[in-house]
Amino acid sequence: MNLSQLESNFESLAAEDPLWTVLSDDTKRGGKWDENEFYKTGEGVIDDLETRLLQSGLSLGGDSAIDFGCGGGRLTFPLSKHFDTCYGIDISTKMVAYANQRIARGPNCTFIVNQNTQLENFENESIDFVYSAIVFQHIAPRYTLEYFHEFSRVLKPQGLFVFQLPSRLDPSFEGNRKPFRRLRKRFHYRCKAIAQRIPFFNSPSYFEMNAIPRERVIRHLEKQCSFKVLACQDFPAAGPAWISRLYIAQKQ
Numbered sequence: 001m002n003l004s005q006l007e008s009n010f011e012s013l014a015a016e017d018p019l020w021t022v023l024s025d026d027t028k029r030g031g032k033w034d035e036n037e038f039y040k041t042g043e044g045v046i047d048d049l050e051t052r053l054l055q056s057g058l059s060l061g062g063d064s065a066i067d068f069g070c071g072g073g074r075l076t077f078p079l080s081k082h083f084d085t086c087y088g089i090d091i092s093t094k095m096v097a098y099a100n101q102r103i104a105r106g107p108n109c110t111f112i113v114n115q116n117t118q119l120e121n122f123e124n125e126s127i128d129f130v131y132s133a134i135v136f137q138h139i140a141p142r143y144t145l146e147y148f149h150e151f152s153r154v155l156k157p158q159g160l161f162v163f164q165l166p167s168r169l170d171p172s173f174e175g176n177r178k179p180f181r182r183l184r185k186r187f188h189y190r191c192k193a194i195a196q197r198i199p200f201f202n203s204p205s206y207f208e209m210n211a212i213p214r215e216r217v218i219r220h221l222e223k224q225c226s227f228k229v230l231a232c233q234d235f236p237a238a239g240p241a242w243i244s245r246l247y248i249a250q251k252q
Contacts, residue, residue: 042074062128069135073099077106
């Protein structure tokens with residue numbers, strides 16, 4: 001799925017159910033999320049993030065932070081409590097509008113629509129912290145690796161880049177035991193992407209799931225992007241079918 005299709009899919013999903021699009025609990029689909037309950041889940045994620053950083057001898061705070069793939073600001077608002085300014089970036093105009101309508105939850109937040117891999121709103125070495133969770137799994141790996149370069153550009157020296165990303169399908173998960181499971185999933189997504197490009201063909205919007213092997217992620221960050229990976233932790237945010245990691249990397 002290219003970025004144009006990703007944007008189109010998330011615009012459509014956000015129009016249908018913005019909270020479920022961000023946090024896809026099937027029991028909450030169809031407008032069943034209570035908004036306060038939804039935003040409360042984000043506070044728990046950021047509290048956990050602060051704990052993980054402290055365990056690695058790091059602190060959560062500074063002048064400026066980015067929540068990449070911010071959606072409706074679920075993580076942006078609690079993250080902003082630790083920074084003077086917090087930027088929420090999302091590919092979906094509707095998601096950014098939704099977050100802006102709730103700006104009272106984080107008055108020091110600024111929400112930005114960004115629909116390519118260049119973060120043109122940010123100067124070189126201008127940001128202290130970048131965070132992203134349950135986002136890169138929906139982006140094709142070729143774009144994810146480009147975004148890594150941009151985060152290296154905008155982060156200050158010693159700035160932190162913390163993100164979640166699946167590394168592979170979990171072979172112990174029953175649904176993954178079928179032969180050629182990964183190839184079949186890729187073929188499935190490829191067919192969906194092609195169908196969306198056919199004029200007048202009513203192909204439904206969908207989430208694409210992607211993974212990048214841990215070794216490739218670390219190699220790319222350290223060899224291509226001037227990061228040092230300080231920690232790579234289990235972080236089961238992608239559902240039971242996936243082995244998912246939280247990476248803590250520091251700009252050198």
